[in-house]
Amino acid sequence: MAQLSGTPIYILKEGTSRTRGKSxxxxxxxxxxxxxxxxxxxxxxxxxxxxxxxxxxxxxITNDGASILKEIDVQHPAAKMLxxxxxxxxxxxGDGTTTSVVIAGELLKRxxxxxxxxxxxxxxVGGYHKAAEKASAxxxxxxxxxxGMDKKILTGIAATSMNSKSVVGSRDLxxxxxxxxxxxxxxxxxxxxxADIDMIEIIKKKGKSLGETELVKGMVxxxxxxxxxxxxxxxGAKIALVNAAIEVEKTEFDAEIRxxxxxxxxxxxxxxxxxxxxxVDKIVASGANVLVCQKGIDDVAQHxxxxxxxxxxxxxxxSTLEKLGxxxxxxxxxxxxxxxxxxxxxxxxxxxxxxxxxxLVYVKDCKDPKAVSIVIRGGTEHVVDEADRAIHDALCVVxxxxxxxxxxxxxxxxxxxxxxxxxxYANEVGGREQLAIEAFAESLLVIPKTLTENGGxxxxxxxxxxxxxxxxxxxxxxxxxxxxxxxxxxxxxxVIEPTRVKSQAxxxxxxxAQMILRIDDVIAARASAGPPPGAGGMGGxxGGMGGxxGxx
Numbered sequence: 001m002a003q004l005s006g007t008p009i010y011i012l013k014e015g016t017s018r019t020r021g022k023s024x025x026x027x028x029x030x031x032x033x034x035x036x037x038x039x040x041x042x043x044x045x046x047x048x049x050x051x052x053x054x055x056x057x058x059x060x061i062t063n064d065g066a067s068i069l070k071e072i073d074v075q076h077p078a079a080k081m082l083x084x085x086x087x088x089x090x091x092x093x094g095d096g097t098t099t100s101v102v103i104a105g106e107l108l109k110r111x112x113x114x115x116x117x118x119x120x121x122x123x124x125v126g127g128y129h130k131a132a133e134k135a136s137a138x139x140x141x142x143x144x145x146x147x148g149m150d151k152k153i154l155t156g157i158a159a160t161s162m163n164s165k166s167v168v169g170s171r172d173l174x175x176x177x178x179x180x181x182x183x184x185x186x187x188x189x190x191x192x193x194x195a196d197i198d199m200i201e202i203i204k205k206k207g208k209s210l211g212e213t214e215l216v217k218g219m220v221x222x223x224x225x226x227x228x229x230x231x232x233x234x235x236g237a238k239i240a241l242v243n244a245a246i247e248v249e250k251t252e253f254d255a256e257i258r259x260x261x262x263x264x265x266x267x268x269x270x271x272x273x274x275x276x277x278x279x280v281d282k283i284v285a286s287g288a289n290v291l292v293c294q295k296g297i298d299d300v301a302q303h304x305x306x307x308x309x310x311x312x313x314x315x316x317x318x319s320t321l322e323k324l325g326x327x328x329x330x331x332x333x334x335x336x337x338x339x340x341x342x343x344x345x346x347x348x349x350x351x352x353x354x355x356x357x358x359x360l361v362y363v364k365d366c367k368d369p370k371a372v373s374i375v376i377r378g379g380t381e382h383v384v385d386e387a388d389r390a391i392h393d394a395l396c397v398v399x400x401x402x403x404x405x406x407x408x409x410x411x412x413x414x415x416x417x418x419x420x421x422x423x424x425y426a427n428e429v430g431g432r433e434q435l436a437i438e439a440f441a442e443s444l445l446v447i448p449k450t451l452t453e454n455g456g457x458x459x460x461x462x463x464x465x466x467x468x469x470x471x472x473x474x475x476x477x478x479x480x481x482x483x484x485x486x487x488x489x490x491x492x493x494x495v496i497e498p499t500r501v502k503s504q505a506x507x508x509x510x511x512x513a514q515m516i517l518r519i520d521d522v523i524a525a526r527a528s529a530g531p532p533p534g535a536g537g538m539g540g541x542x543g544g545m546g547g548x549x550g551x552x
Contacts, residue, residue: 019522025115028078028516029108035074035082036105039065043098044451045163046482061382063164064389065098066090077524078516085512093501094396095161099447100505106446107513110439119432125514127429127436132510134425134437135418135444136503142417142476143406143499144491149186149193154179156494157401158394160410163495165390166383170210174387177215178394181372184217185326186402195399201323201373202391204384207356212377213387218347218366219327220373221320223313224359225352226297229306233351237311238344239363240288241321241332245295246279248272273300280304282336286343290350290363292316292324311350313361324363326371400498409490410497411479412448412466418506419444420470440510448480455482462487 019027041048042063052060052071060071069083082104086097111124146153158175167174186195203220225232259265276298283291283305291297291305291312305312316324321332330345348365355375374391378384401407408414422441426434448466452459462480465487469475477491490496 013525016523016525019524021520022115024520024522025121025517026112027522028519029112031076031079032082032108032513032516033105035069035079036102036108038072039068039098040102040105040450041454042068043102043164043447044454044482045168046451046455047098047164048454049166059382060385061166062386062389063098063166064393065101067389069097069101077522078519081512081516085508089504089508093400093498093504095393095497096501096505099502100509102446102450103443103505103509104512106443107440107509108516110443111436111513111517114435114439117435119435121517121520123432124436124439125517127433128440128510128514128517130429130433131422131425131437131440132507134422135440135506135510138418138421139408139414139499139503139506142414143408146401146405146407149183149402151179151183153407153496154183154398154401156496157397157407157498160495160497161393161397162390165386165393167210167387167390170213170387173211173213174391174394177213177374178391178398180215181374182395182398182402184372185370187370192405193402195402197395197399198319199323199326199371200395201320201371202388203360203373203375204388205355205358205360205375206378206381206384208377208379210376210378210383210387213391214375214377216362216364216373216375218362218364218369218373219320219324219371220375221292221313221316221324221361221363222358223316223361225361226312226314227302227306229303230311231309232311233349234289234311235349237290237347237350237363238288238341239290239292239324239328239330239347239350240283240286240339240344241292241294241324241330242283242336242339243294243318243321243332243334244336245297246276246283246293246301246336247296247298248275276301277304279336280308282339283310284308286339287341288339288344290347292321294318294321323371327363327366327369329367397498397501400500404498404500406499407496408499408502409477409479410495411481411490411493412445412451413477413479413490414497414502415444415447416466416470416479417476420467444506451480451482455480455485457482457485 042050042065047063049061049063050068062068066086069086074080074083082101085100085104089097089100107128114124155175158178159171162168162171162174181200182195185199186193201219203222280301289310291310293314294316297312297314324330325332328345328347331343333339333343347363350363353360353362376384376387376391378387419441422437426437429437445463449459449463452462466478469478469487477489478487479490481488
């Protein structure tokens with residue numbers, strides 16, 4: 001609103017709120033810090049879990065940063081930026097979501113101190129940008145290259161990603177499964193090895209224990225065989241994949257058939273049966289003894305397929321058919337007319353297996369399959385869901401190292417080393433930007449500090465020891481051993497992580513902090529009437545996340 005000769009002139013819509021200058025910056029920074037603090041306690045092997053209850057009463061128990069931030073109903077626009085950081089980190093690397101958010105929160109906290117010192121936000125942003133670029137260069141410089149497909153290194157990387165998960169008791173089994181699965185689907189290209197983890201089907205079934213989780217070198221179809229008379233197990237399977245309905249097509253418009261005599265009814269039914277028999281004959285002629293159909297299979301066709309000794313599954317997902325093609329070498333037929341023996345895939349065994357109350361079809365013993373399945377077991381649904389998140393992170397980090405062939409030590413060692421080198425770099429830059437680069441360097445130490453605090457140890461002494469170790473030529477990979485409460489060589493201890501995860505976490509955190517610091521004016525339209533109190537997401541929980549300041 002402006003004033004002209006005492007008459008108010010409304011520029012913005014009535015009810016619009018506006019926060020400017022220092023007040024806007026402080027509000028945004030505080031929102032970012034609150035989000036960071038919400039996930040900080042989940043970091044590391046001794047991190048705690050969060051129980052999230054949505055508006056329908058569904059419970060999620062996890063310490064996965066991306067899952068936590070996805071479940072909570074964040075309303076503050078600046079806080080949403082940090083949620084986006086976690087999402088992009090999860091999409092790009094599959095791990096390091098909590099790390100990226102915690103670093104971003106610490107960068108904002110340090111920036112707040114610099115703003116109090118009357119340093120302009122643009123100078124802070126410039127310093128953070130230079131520091132992030134330098135950190136990426138340092139990371140690239142000190143990364144270790146993996147020679148060939150070293151299973152010991154890959155297993156260590158998978159195990160490290162699961163150290164903080166509740167499945168840590170079955171970590172060795174899960175790490176082995178993750179490595180074997182990724183190596184099985186890896187394909188060589190002109191740009192180097194590529195591993196598409198979408199080719200790994202994950203089936204979750206509660207019952208038994210985490211130790212019963214298995215890798216199937218082939219496909220597991222979450223469907224049952226369509227007819228009781230069909231064989232339950234086929235050896236030396238010849239598999240046909242069909243993306244067409246094995247049914248008599250219905251007309252797309254209303255049609256009326258006038259029948260004057262019983263003979264006409266019989267002729268009509270006989271013709272329908274003949275059409276279905278013709279379809280089944282084409283499948284039999286191709287030499288297939290297993291049929292996986294994306295669409296429906298008529299009851300009469302099921303009967304004829306059973307008589308021919310063919311096992312059939314219907315209404316399989318399109319993605320399942322594509323993975324089956326990769327696993328068995330089959331081509332997907334869009335019409336029964338084109339189906340012949342060149343379209344068929346092969347597998348050693350196809351059988352129906354009962355797991356708990358469900359029946360699954362296992363397609364296994366495939367020759368060099370480029371699609372595999374992991375069947376996750378667990379005592380309860382919550383355990384199975386958390387195991388699914390853990391195996392996803394493990395698959396992603398193994399994929400990262402298979403494709404990039406570079407890794408670094410974990411346990412806060414890489415952050416401590418980059419922090420030390422950035423301190424030296426800050427002295428070279430000089431001026432006010434030096435203060436921003438030093439703040440960036442100090443912010444990275446939040447990772448070893450948080451690991452120490454979550455482990456129940458005193459961070460002051462451990463960080464002092466860590467700085468002392470990194471001042472030595474032999475101290476490059478020294479980090480925090482949270483189990484023993486002291487510093488040790490993380491590379492020797494086998495605590496290793498992909499370079500891609502660390503690089504993306506630092507870069508994403510820096511970009512989010514820079515974007516929030518650039519904002520000096522928040523113009524918010526009046527919110528529309530929402531649902532009644534208690535009907536929203538986490539904000540409706542008594543004493544829940546909704547009570548966090550600047551967040552909801």
